[in-house]
Amino acid sequence: MIESFISFWPELWKALQETLIMLAVGLSASTVFGGAIGVFLYLWSEERLLKSPKLRFIVGGLVNVVRSFPFVILMIAAGPLARLIAGTTIGPVAASVPLSIAGIAYFSRLVELSLMDVSKGTVEAAQSMGASLRKIVFSVLLVEARPSLILGFTSLCISYLSYSAAAGVIGGGGLGDLAVRYGYYRFQTEIMVATVVGLILFVQLIQSTGNYFSRKMDKR
Amino acid sequence: MVRIESISKKFLEHGQVIQALQDVSFHVQRGQIYGLIGHSGAGKSTALRAINLLERPDSGQVLFNGENILTKSPEELRHLRQKIGMIFQHFNLLANRTVSENIALPLEIAGWKKEDIYKRVIECLELVHLTDKAQAYPAKLSGGQKQRVAIARSIANHPQVLLADEPTSALDPLTKGEILNCLAELNQKLGLTIVIASHEMKVIRKLCHRVTLFRGGRTEETLDVVNGQIHPQSAYGKIFVEDL
Ligand SMILES: Nc1ncnc2c1ncn2[C@@H]1O[C@H](COP(=O)(O)OP(=O)(O)OP(=O)(O)O)[C@@H](O)[C@H]1O
Ligand SMILES: [Mg+2]
Numbered sequence: 118m119i120e121s122f123i124s125f126w127p128e129l130w131k132a133l134q135e136t137l138i139m140l141a142v143g144l145s146a147s148t149v150f151g152g153a154i155g156v157f158l159y160l161w162s163e164e165r166l167l168k169s170p171k172l173r174f175i176v177g178g179l180v181n182v183v184r185s186f187p188f189v190i191l192m193i194a195a196g197p198l199a200r201l202i203a204g205t206t207i208g209p210v211a212a213s214v215p216l217s218i219a220g221i222a223y224f225s226r227l228v229e230l231s232l233m234d235v236s237k238g239t240v241e242a243a244q245s246m247g248a249s250l251r252k253i254v255f256s257v258l259l260v261e262a263r264p265s266l267i268l269g270f271t272s273l274c275i276s277y278l279s280y281s282a283a284a285g286v287i288g289g290g291g292l293g294d295l296a297v298r299y300g301y302y303r304f305q306t307e308i309m310v311a312t313v314v315g316l317i318l319f320v321q322l323i324q325s326t327g328n329y330f331s332r333k334m335d336k337r
Numbered sequence: 338m339v340r341i342e343s344i345s346k347k348f349l350e351h352g353q354v355i356q357a358l359q360d361v362s363f364h365v366q367r368g369q370i371y372g373l374i375g376h377s378g379a380g381k382s383t384a385l386r387a388i389n390l391l392e393r394p395d396s397g398q399v400l401f402n403g404e405n406i407l408t409k410s411p412e413e414l415r416h417l418r419q420k421i422g423m424i425f426q427h428f429n430l431l432a433n434r435t436v437s438e439n440i441a442l443p444l445e446i447a448g449w450k451k452e453d454i455y456k457r458v459i460e461c462l463e464l465v466h467l468t469d470k471a472q473a474y475p476a477k478l479s480g481g482q483k484q485r486v487a488i489a490r491s492i493a494n495h496p497q498v499l500l501a502d503e504p505t506s507a508l509d510p511l512t513k514g515e516i517l518n519c520l521a522e523l524n525q526k527l528g529l530t531i532v533i534a535s536h537e538m539k540v541i542r543k544l545c546h547r548v549t550l551f552r553g554g555r556t557e558e559t560l561d562v563v564n565g566q567i568h569p570q571s572a573y574g575k576i577f578v579e580d581l
Contacts, residue, residue, distance in 0.1 A: 238429035245389055245500075246443040247418030256442065260433050336474035337432045 125308060128295065132312075135209040135290035139281040140274070142213035147220030147273060154180065154221065155228025156254055162233075166240075166250060183222035188283055191215050212289025216280055220273060227269035231262040264335035271327025275320050282316070292316055338530055339365040339388055339498060344397030346383055357383040358394065359554045365498070365532055370524055370544050372562075373534040375551030376577070381534035382502050384551065388532060389421045389500060390414060402497075419447045422491030426503035428483040430475040430490075436462070437471045440490045447494050461489040464526075465519060481512035488519060492529065499523070501533040505540060517543045538581035541567060550574055 154176060160166050161173035183191070195215035196206045203211040235258055243257045259266070282293020292312055300309020346358040358380045365371040373381040386392040387399055390406060398405045406417060422443075430439050437458050444454045462468045465485040475483055484504060491499055501520070505513040521544055523529045533540060541548055542565040550557040550569065558574055560567045569575050 236429070238425060238427055239431055241391065242423070242425065242429040243442070243446075245391060245418060245421070245423040246446050246494075247415040248442075248446045249415065252446055256445065257431060261431060263433055334433065337476050 129312075132290060132292050132295040135294075136278070136281055136292045138209040139213050139216055139284060139289060139291055140277055142210065143216035143220050143277055143281070144274065146213075146217035147224040147277075148270065150217075151221040151224030151273075152228050154225035156232065156258070158225060158229040159232040159258075160250075160254075166253065180222045180225055183218060184226070186219075188215070188219055188280055191219055192284060207288035209284075209290050212281070212284035212291075216277065216284060219280060220277060223276060224269065224273050227273065228262075228266065231265040231269055232258050234265060235261040264331045264337075267327055267331040267334060271324060271331070274323045274327070278316065278320060278323070338367045338369075338402060339532065340398075340400040340403075341384070341387065342398040342400065344384075344387055344394035344399065346387065346392060346394050356554050358387070361397075361551075361554075361556050363549045363556065363559060365530060367530055368524070368528050370520070370531045370533065370546050372541050372545035372548035373532065373551060374536060374541060374548050374577075375557075376536065379551035380554040381536070381551050385500055385502055385532060385534040388498070389418050389423065391423075419443065419494055420497050422494075422496035422499040424484065424487045424491050424499070424501045424504050426506050428475070428480075428487045428507075430483055430486055432475055435472050435474055436467065436478070436486050439475070439486055440493050443490060443494045449494075457493055461493050464492070464523070465489045479512070480508050481515050484508065484512075484516050485519060488516075488523070492523065492527070496529070498530045498532060501531060501535075503535055504533065505537060506535065513537075513539060514543075520544060536581075538578075550577060 157167070158173060158177055158180070161169040161176075163170070186194070192212070192215040195218055199206050199211040199214035202214055205211050239257055239261055240253060243253050248257070279293075281289065281291050282296070285291055285294025285297055292315065296309045296312035296316075299305045299312070341361060341363050343360045343362050344358055345356070345360055348355040348357050361380070361384055363371070363373075363384075373384050375381050383392050387394050390399065393407070399407055401417065406414065409417065431442070434442070440458045440461050441454050444457060449457070458471075459468070462471055465488055467482060467485055467489065470478060470482065470486075475486065478486065504520070505516050508516060517540065520531060520533075524531055531544075533544065535541070541562060545562050547559065547561050548567060549559045550571075550573075552573055558569060558571050560569060560574075567578060569578055
């Protein structure tokens with residue numbers, strides 16, 4: 118048992134690295150682009166600062182389309198784009214492309230939802246002070262929504278972990294791929310179990326960390 | 338200082354037109370505490386919010402120091418608003434910013450330098466007697482203290498006018514008095530002009546110099562407060578005063 122783990126370690130290490138690459142690329146893209154789209158979806162909505170039903174309909178619709186794709190199909194459909202951006206369709210960097218697309222759509226809705234919870238009164242107070250839109254977004258909306266944004270980000274991380282496992286299908290590699298290859302194809306159950314347990318612990322760790330920081334930031 | 342010239346404002350709600358204001362005029366002089374009074378739904382808040390254009394009238398004029406502000410560009414309007422303070426019934430403080438950071442917000446917006454902000458925040462805290470709460474978060478304060486922070490925040494950038502929308506309506510009687518004293522003190526010490534929307538007799542009696550009575554989106558009459566009393570001429574005004 119222990120011996121098999123020692124011989125197995127390099128492969129586990131490689132899989133872990135691949136998972137981390139997918140997480141790093143995908144999470145960065147989702148946070149930046151998904152965050153921005155979420156802010157705009159909020160600002161474009163009825164009675165908000167940049168009210169624009171048309172843009173909201175178009176961009177919101179696009180987000181819904183991406184979100185309604187089963188992830189595996191999204192991955193295959195994103196193949197050509199992955200080749201364009203990453204130069205290849207296999208490996209963790211290529212798998213990050215569909216991951217990012219799914220994550221951007223998912224996170225944008227989470228951000229929009231968090232911002233909708235910010236009290237209208239505080240936004241109005243900032244408007245009455247003559248704040249610019251930029252100031253309202255960065256000093257009021259994002260600050261007031263911070264605890265719930267952190268929870269949204271936590272939830273994004275966890276979804277990512279499971280998406281990245283599915284990304285093994287197109288050769289993305291990573292921990293999920295490892296579990297499938299060993300457990301499913303080679304019947305090395307203990308390795309599959311170890312990987313799954315590792316993933317469970319990873320998810321728990323992410324959730325507890327997220328909860329901790331969210332609570333710490335919440336001064337309400 | 339603030340002259341409202343026959344403004345009207347409609348709202349569309351569920352396909353229904355609500356005439357919130359109809360041909361409303363009033364004139365607030367420098368140094369005055371001016372009350373907009375009336376029953377619920379009479380249009381007090383809408384009229385008050387027309388002064389800084391949080392609510393833009395459909396017609397009429399809003400004159401600030403003789404200038405019609407309805408024709409200002411968004412950028413000019415932002416600069417004007419930096420000189421008009423505002424407080425609210427539910428305080429509207431930022432929950433995730435400390436008391437000091439809340440008071441600093443309008444100064445950041447107006448582009449003050451860090452050191453100047455720091456000094457001014459302390460001054461404002463002293464004005465509302467809350468220096469010991471500088472680093473507290475709003476959730477840890479009582480209603481009266483929250484409203485004092487809001488007042489400190491609203492006067493930080495040396496506004497020419499302070500707009501107050503039902504500033505004491507969410508507070509218990511004792512705390513109401515505390516806030517009214519605070520506003521009266523600012524008016525006397527700094528000569529701050531205050532426009533206040535309220536349905537509370539106590540506010541009229543203890544604070545206002547002059548009031549306009551609203552009824553169904555129109556102004557019923559305008560009265561001076563003499564020795565803490567108003568003497569309406571209209572039948573509606575008499576009933577209003579008796580009811581309170
Ligand atoms: N944003 C809005 N959308 C739709 N209707 C509105 C809006 N704001 C105000 N109204 C309506 O306009 C009328 C006047 O409202 P306003 O808030 O000015 O009254 P008020 O005198 O301040 O009342 P209160 O004492 O309840 O605060 C009311 O009928 C109200 O329902
Ligand atoms: Mg009102």
